Amino acid sequence: MPHTPIDLAGVLVAVTGSARGIGLATAKAFYAAGAHVAIGDLDAGLAAEAAAELGERASGHALDVTDRASFSAYLEAAQAAHGGPLEVLVNNAGIMPTAAFLEQREEIDRMTMEINYFGMATGLRLALPGMIERGRGHIINVCSMVSVYPLQGLAGYNASKFAARGLTQSVRLETAGTGVNVSAVLPSAVKTELASGIDFGLMPQVEPEDIAAGVLRAVRTGSPEISVPRYLGAAAKAGTLFPELVMRPMRRLLRDDAPLTHVDAAGRAAYHKRIVGNGE
Structure with a gap:
């Protein structure tokens, strides 16, 4: 079935983890396109503030993506707030703890999977039935370039994003022909709190607004997967074709160990404290 773009004017878009960072930039982009936007975040107060700043077509809600009842x-x-069915869901909520694998606490790895993978799966299970029944809708999963090009110091995060990308690809196949689209957006390192304190060197870094533009592009084009920046996805996939001995010097040049060896601990402390203390 050919892709039919969703006219965003007046439709309801829900964005998880959207009181800050990529999620907030995405909520703003959809709002600017004329959509009604439901901002969902673990920090309900911040979600309400963000919605108030956007305007009357926005609402703020408490959301814990690890709790099915909360997500529902x-x-x-x-x-109910916007008086219409959900047309677009952006599964954006995620965390990125950094540590060497053998030094990372197991409970942090489990938390990462609960938020980055299982939270996304819950969103799909809750939103898809209604969309399929109506024969219309789009779900965009914010994955990561590390699902193609993993980095050191992010083993749990890498694993969660590999899982998220595989989930997206599988569900897209299963929903083909229903009128519902499922896409993945793969950001490079993004200049948000998630990457605070990490010096990525030559590795491309992008703005939250760049990711938001990629999400809207996915809705408009129906593309199965969009990399941000665009060229990096092709480069990362091409890199998997070369022998490991060839890629290692390139990886060192690009600082694939940045989350381990180029970290300002003080600059990252506040983020780590927030995600360990609050879970998102």
Whole structure:
């Protein structure tokens, strides 16, 4: 079935983890395109503030993506607040703890999977039935370039994003022909709190607004996967074709160990404290 772009004017878009960073930039982009936007975040107060700043077509809601009841309540509240069905869901909520694998606490790895993978899966399970019944809708999963090109010091995060990308690809196949689209957006390192304190050197870094533009491009084009920046996806996939001995010098040049060896601990402390203390 050919892709039919969704006219964003007046439709309801839900964005998880959207009181800050990529999620907030994405909410703003959809709002600017004329959509009604439901901002969902673990920090309910910050979500309400962000919605108030956007305007009357935005609402803020409490959301814990690791809690199915919370996720369900968020989507129901969003539809009640805006008086219409959910047309677009952006599964954006995620965390990125950094540490060498053998030094990372197991509970942090489990938390990472609960948020980055299982939270996304819950969103798909809750939103897809209604979309399939109506024969219309789009779900965009914010994955990561590390699902193609993993970095040192991010083993749990790498694993969660590999899982998220595989989930997206599988569900896209299963929903083909239903009128519902499922896409992945793969950001490089983004200049948000997630990457605070890490010096990525020559590795490309992008702005949250660049990711937001990629999400909207996915909705408009129906593309299965969009890399941000665009060229990096092709380069990363091409890199998997070369022998490891050839790639190692290139990886060193690009600082693939940046999350381990080029970290300002003080600059990253606040983020680590927030995600360990609050879970998102």
